[in-house]
Amino acid sequence: MNHELLPVALEALEAARQALPRQSRRVIDTKSSATDPVTAADRALEQAIRATIATHRPTDIFVGEEYGTTGEPSATRWIVDPIDGTVNYSYSIPSYAISIAAEVDGSIDVGLVYDVGHGELFKAVRGQGATCNDVPIRVSQETDLAKALIATGFGYLPQNRRLQARVLGEMIDEIRDIRRFGAAAIDICWTAAGRVDGYFETGLKVWDWAAASLIASEAGATVTTDLPGIGDDPLTVVAGEGLFTTLRSRVSDLYQTLTSEPANDKAGR
Secondary structure (H helix, E strand, C coil): CCCCCHHHHHHHHHHHHHHHHHCCCCEEEECCCCCCEEEHHHHHHHHHHHHHHHHHCCCCEEEECCCEEECCCCCEEEEEEEEECHHHHHCCCCCCEEEEEEEECCEEEEEEEEECCCCEEEEEECCCCEEECCEECCCCCCCCHHHCEEEECCCCCHHHHHHHHHHHHHHHHHCCEEECCCCHHHHHHHHHCCCCCEEEEECCCHHHHHHHHHHHHHCCEEEEEEEEEECCEEEEEEEEHHHHHHHHHHHHHHHHHHHCCCHHHHHCC
16 A cells, blocks of 8 residues: 555554553543543553654644644644543453544545554555455445344443434344444444444544544445434444445434434433
């Protein structure tokens, strides 16, 4: 794969990988809720990635989960999640990832997702395919929702989890089974690699899906990240072309139906 920003992304990833073993899993702060943790590692890894990229691209825009947006108006924007799956990381569950994307003129051109626990680097450059540890990957060819293994995730706010669980409950007998790994970037990359047949989740932020969405699309998946979900939280759906329309329609219809119910009806359930 070739792209002028790929070596910068790889160097930034290596800086984060080198910094990770020196960090603590201790939770030092929370964000959207008391169950949405920040560890010292989240902040240290983002600082390492920011510093590395700034060495080569000092005026690029940088968007990170921990420190927000910095930089000057630029055609290039870096979108980073230093640890996707922080709850897993804090519990020593080996399902968390470092995610780095480079967006040029509004198009994500480079994506890296490093699955730390499995030692797997998912990589993509726009128009050049996607790989896992440099081996090409392709999305599942499953077309039957009843035979599809589907990954999903849940939000931090209890009221959102409750609605997400209702959506899952409505369709659990319409699919093969469900998987919930706790890291959106890994869920999307595993969909790209055909390890699950599809994925959906509400409430993702751009740093959750930016790199992984390119990897999935380059592996042959169809990706949407802006369907109506819960309030301002959009719905993301990822699947191979043959399954995508069915999965998107079913999940989207469920969210629209359940979120439009009268408040007193929801409360009484």
